[in-house]
Amino acid sequence: MSDNSTVDLTHLPLPLQNIIHSFNQLKDDVCIALLTQLGDAARLELHVQACEHLKIDITQHHAVVPEAILATMESSLDSMVADLDQAKGLSADYPDAPPIDAVTTIQNRCWGRPRVEIDPDVLETALQFAGPTRLGDIFGVSSRTVCRRALENELVEPGQPVYIEFTDEDGITQRYYTSSTAAQSSLPNDELDAIMLQILTQYPRFRCHMIDGLIRWKIVIHGFIDGYS
Numbered sequence: 001m002s003d004n005s006t007v008d009l010t011h012l013p014l015p016l017q018n019i020i021h022s023f024n025q026l027k028d029d030v031c032i033a034l035l036t037q038l039g040d041a042a043r044l045e046l047h048v049q050a051c052e053h054l055k056i057d058i059t060q061h062h063a064v065v066p067e068a069i070l071a072t073m074e075s076s077l078d079s080m081v082a083d084l085d086q087a088k089g090l091s092a093d094y095p096d097a098p099p100i101d102a103v104t105t106i107q108n109r110c111w112g113r114p115r116v117e118i119d120p121d122v123l124e125t126a127l128q129f130a131g132p133t134r135l136g137d138i139f140g141v142s143s144r145t146v147c148r149r150a151l152e153n154e155l156v157e158p159g160q161p162v163y164i165e166f167t168d169e170d171g172i173t174q175r176y177y178t179s180s181t182a183a184q185s186s187l188p189n190d191e192l193d194a195i196m197l198q199i200l201t202q203y204p205r206f207r208c209h210m211i212d213g214l215i216r217w218k219i220v221i222h223g224f225i226d227g228y229s
Contacts, residue, residue: 015061022057023073026050030080034087041088048084051077103139116141120153127155 030047037043055077062070102122106115118139126135127150132143139146150156163175187195
């Protein structure tokens with residue numbers, strides 16, 4: 001839309017005069033913002049909101065706005081919003097060094113997937129701000145790869161093993177399972193065994209996940225003590 005700031009608008013209806021004046025003023029503000037506020041998302045968002053508010057005003061007074069001017073204004077405001085949104089992710093400060101190659105792929109001589117290496121220094125810093133899942137998206141690798149590289153470079157402490165094998169007094173190898181999460185029940189083992197036996201006696205077809213749900217949500221208190229089932 002051409003600049004109407006120097007055109008005589010006195011012959012137009014007052015609402016249309018205000019809309020044209022506001023549009024021209026907003027257009028100048030957006031042009032200045034795109035040149036001086038690159039990357040300043042907060043200030044650019046204020047201009048986006050101003051564009052949206054003007055679009056609402058134009059819609060409310062569409063009866064006094066000629067169709068050609070209405071279409072041009074709406075198209076121009078959409079373009080302003082798109083340019084402002086794009087400018088939020090830009091910066092006027094150009095980098096003075098090439099980007100860091102944090103991830104490298106090493107081809108194997110044998111069959112299998114190539115090994116993916118992550119720069120230890122970059123990974124150590126990144127782990128202070130995000131977890132493996134988020135870093136996996138940033139580096140373009142799986143979260144398990146991030147965890148493995150962090151363990152290999154001793155950037156994190158390994159978790160408890162899933163189970164520990166030991167030999168009992170009878171010479172039989174047993175497995176002792178550990179968990180990194182809190183216990184699902186605060187009941188003593190003897191009481192828990194009694195409840196499990198009671199559930200299996202009354203409902204022999206119950207599976208482990210169903211029993212786990214009964215105990216976790218404390219349904220066993222009502223179903224087997226109060227007699228309500």
